[in-house]
Amino acid sequence: MGAVYGNYLRNYKNKLHYKTLMAEGRFTNPVVASLAGVKDFFAKQELASRFSDEDRADGMTVLITGANSGLGFALAVEFAKRGARVIMAGRSKIPEAGNQVKKLSGSELVEMHYMDLSKIETIHHLVQSLADQATQIDICILNAATALPGSRKTTSGQDEMFLVNYLSNVILTQELLLKSVIKLETSPVSKMIFISSDSHQGATYIDYDEFGTYFEYGVSKGISNYSYFKLVLNTYATELSRRINRDGVKLSINVICPGPVASNIVKEAPWLLRMTLKGIFRIVFKSPAKASRPVVYLALSPDYEGTSNEYLHMFNPKKMDPKVYEPVEGEKLWERSMELLKSIDADFKAFVS
């Protein structure tokens, strides 16, 4: 009886703890979040007429994470069609997705590499093998993300969504720079594009006290954390640009929300919720091919050549949440992320400090 009561008290305290301390994203209800996507579907597309089939990627090497499915897959097809060597990084459908991209694009310059962002060592392994082949990435698209219905602890001790949607992107970008797989040059300027979500707007300030701490949570906190982690990701992208591009743009680092995409992002939601969301997706969300257009535009159009710290919401230039641009926030996030990484990843070294 005493043990049962002890457990109950511990769980209750845990719940109170995360409710009061962990930061919140904009949405607590996945259906409301999807309806916001419906609104986006009908929104104006200011720069859509600037999208052109003439913007080519011949001779370029493009790395896309999460390229086996949804938006990432559509991007792989589009860049391959436009002449790029495409490196698809993912944790599943190897080599089927790569073969499909070859077939759909008519290009043989497509390869697939294994990388599971919830397993830190696989990130090091991918970057090392690219470095060993002296690969030079011209465009890196950080697309992979997951929307889980609740917490899940990874082998390195972090929450899976925190690791996949945020922290792994720090490891990957720092490693690519450290091993010179991406070079910092003023001409031509290489590019990093962070695929984010406009749902980050309105998320609360980053909680540094609880940063990286594992907590149990369920569906409503799941969707809230998804948008919160996008705020964290955007703050990192902004700080990375601030640090690298102090004296002119040496790496173009931009952020984009593709808008609503009829993809597999809700595949792990509970059955009833998944069916409801899939219904909404099918009727009003954009196909991955259509949703990929503003990303291709941002990556290849002369309009964005040599730019950094820009944000597009589909084809609309916008500002991110104001917190993302606060230098103090960027600095704190940088320090906490580096501290955390040093404590969980013996192989981690920061490129820029």
Ligand SMILES: NC(=O)c1ccc[n+]([C@@H]2O[C@H](COP(=O)([O-])OP(=O)(O)OC[C@H]3O[C@@H](n4cnc5c(N)ncnc54)[C@H](OP(=O)(O)O)[C@@H]3O)[C@@H](O)[C@H]2O)c1
């Ligand atoms: N769908 C939307 O309405 C929407 C709206 C705004 C922003 N976005 C953003 O768009 C991007 C693409 O999402 P999507 O809609 O195309 O969803 P998706 O079809 O589920 O694609 C997500 C990709 O990320 C990969 N991924 C997930 N966990 C991974 C891990 N541990 N290691 C490596 N790869 C992992 C998935 O691989 P598996 O297939 O193996 O799971 C998949 O390839 C995401 O950044 C998402 O946040 C989507």
